[in-house]
Amino acid sequence: MSLSQTEENYLKAIYSLAYANSNKVSTTLISEELNTKASSVTDMIQKLADKDLVHYKKYQGVSLTEIGRKIAVEIVRKHRLWEVFLVNKLDYNWDEVHELAEQLEHIKSETLIDKLEAFLEFPTHDPHGDPIPDKNGNIEHHKNMMLSSLENGESIVVIGIKDSSDPFLKFLDKLQIQLGSIIKVVSKEPFDNS
Amino acid sequence: MSLSQTEENYLKAIYSLAYANSNKVSTTLISEELNTKASSVTDMIQKLADKDLVHYKKYQGVSLTEIGRKIAVEIVRKHRLWEVFLVNKLDYNWDEVHELAEQLEHIKSETLIDKLEAFLEFPTHDPHGDPIPDKNGNIEHHKNMMLSSLENGESIVVIGIKDSSDPFLKFLDKLQIQLGSIIKVVSKEPFDNS
């Protein structure tokens, strides 16, 4: 199945929005992301649903199917590898490459991106620090950030722990915090950000 | 003025056909080159004529304007530089890169192709031996051919020498022939084509 650039862009948009938000994405949100009108989004969503790339029920929002997700991740992979190429090999600055990568990510080839990856010596992150999915569609899902850098009311998922000393791990146990736990910042102590 | 990929492909087709043939190109020839129908070609030709990219009079064939030619050469430049990249950097074989370059040549950027050219260390020919136009749209206009294959009255520019033995080079010096010289065939000796 070969997709148009437009279809690929919709999948990518849904992927990143579903990610930032819960999972289901609204028509309006997509239309804002892609600078189109909601009615255009509805049309395309229906087309993608016909191709089994998204789950869709009228008025209920949209989410990616397994195939849809795989394609979206593949596009993210291409985008980020091209960004590495542009910065590391062609001397672009990291803030100049996004638009170009938006074009390059749509180049169709079975082999190109794997050869590019090898040429770049298998980078793990793009110039902005975002992780590069592997060729099977696996990706580290997170931006690493310190809990202390969040503001009140923000939530995150715990994916790693900096201090793995015994007393600290015990402390986390007591609070029932483990990898995968969702934490919401209720308030911060000004003196040490705890 | 920003052109669609389709428009670019038409310009490129007209450029290479005008080249191989005299100068004016017929609708049918273009339709064969691009695998479309003659009626589609007529439509597009008219559109390109409106944009002053081709000279066109009904039933009289088409040729590129100066602007049209410049754009076409720029696309050829992109195509050939990408081919060098694919072969020299990504280890493709020279016979695998054409289709990919057909896609890559349409990437839009003010700076990309110049940066790519520098990264490739300013190659002069693509992997098939065809010359790469410079950024001003100048290109060596020739297919390499043996001087002996020309007919009386034809002229060429010397771009390479097959026999680089000392006596032969001295012989060329005596005739003041060097790279870049223009030679016209006045007459040929039938016995050895000299």
Added chain:
DNA sequence: TTTTATTTTTAGACTTGTCTAAACTTTTTA
């Protein structure tokens, strides 16, 4: 919980690039 506001979908239309079929030119050939 009924009314109001917001979001979403449908209907109809426009653009780009394509097609087929028919009309029109030009070229060839007898």
Added chain:
DNA sequence: TAAAAAGTTTAGACAAGTCTAAAAATAAAA
């Protein structure tokens, strides 16, 4: 050089992706 053949253009239609305006459904508010 007039009739036939070949090539070219026009007319009308279609698919993809978009839009505006109006209808339908959901969510929010009184």
